[in-house]
Amino acid sequence: MGYHDGDNMHGVPYDFRYAAPIPGQASQVYSRHFKEFMELVEAASRKHRKKAIILGHSLGGMVVLEFVRSTPLAWRNRYIEHLFLVAPTLAPGFMGPVKNLASGPNDILCVPDATDLSLRPMWRSFEASIANFPSPGVFGHEPIVITNQRNYSAYDLEDLLAAVGFGDGIEPFRRRMVARMSYFEAPMVPLTCINGVGNRTPRQLVYWDGNFDEPAQLVYGDRDGAVNLISMLAFNEEMRRQPGQRGQFKSIKVENASHRGILTDEWALKRVMQEILEANRDSS
Known part of the structure; x- marks a missing residue:
């Protein structure tokens, strides 16, 4: 096809632990x-x-x-x-980041014999773990996470962060991620x-008993x-x-x-x- 690596085709590696900033954000x-x-x-x-x-x-x-x-x-x-x-x-945004943050990353970090739950603390230490959450302006008030005590929509993401035990993520989410949810320049x-x-794509996560240490039941779109x-x-x-x-x-x-x-x-x-x-x- 005429493309040759290192000549007229180049790869540009990036550090996926960090979320790319929108204009005006420092990084x-x-x-x-x-x-x-x-x-x-x-x-x-x-x-x-x-x-x-x-x-x-x-x-x-x-x-x-x-x-x-x-x-x-x-x-x-x-x-x-x-x-x-x-x-x-x-x-x-999309549902994958919500599932990864709540119950641990799946098919992202290739660590032999490690479970999703064992990788969750490391994943939460990455800035990217709170990026790409569902945007309220797009996903609206429809529940994206369902439990027997409460449902959470895209408008309730800060409450969801607290519920899954990641209250430390609320401030950086509010400071760096909320603005990008509506940035369509x-x-x-x-x-x-x-x-x-x-393809079947997760649309809602169900943690019926509210235990986020267990895998979610998935509702598909x-x-x-x-x-x-x-x-x-x-x-x-x-x-x-x-x-x-x-x-x-x-x-x-x-x-x-x-x-x-x-x-x-x-x-x-x-x-x-x-x-x-x-x-x-x-x-x-």
Whole structure:
């Protein structure tokens, strides 16, 4: 396909323990990371005499979106050809972070023989553990966590943090995460979002006896098995609503592609590559 690692294709590792800041928030980790990211884009653009195509998957989608937003608009116009967000975790949030915080991370930290519950204290020490909670403006008052004593909606997240035994997370959640839940500033570059649909995706967590040390019973909705459909639709609506982004935004749904499989299953990856190659041809 013409891509060669280290030549015209580069990886940009990031520290997933930290949540990428929205503009106006300080972050020593991401200030350094975004500076190096800019330098890489500039060097690659100069070398190949064309703008860069940037792609991020899952949490990486959130990182690259915030990177682009953090740059001056004139810089974006000069160096960015297209931004691809594949199964991204974005401002509207999703249920996975709630489950991970309450009962321990599942399929995130690869520690042999460790249980989700044994990893919970370490997970809660990461800033990212309180990022991407369901946004009240999107999830509304419908219960997202159900117990026999009380139901919790996206409006009750601070109470939920206390209930699961993580009161220490309330202040940083209020200080750094609440603002990002309603932050939908368009990146103002050509943007394509590619998401899987048609998979059972947790929509509600049931801890009937209120014991958050036990695995939750799951009530399912639709999407890619991780990020909820309502989140994708809310982000798409916001991008189409903003005049500067509306004419350079595309949303693609890949039936039966899972959150990870969209980049690992050959048939789904071909669909993603089709869009990238099309953007690359347009820039030639």
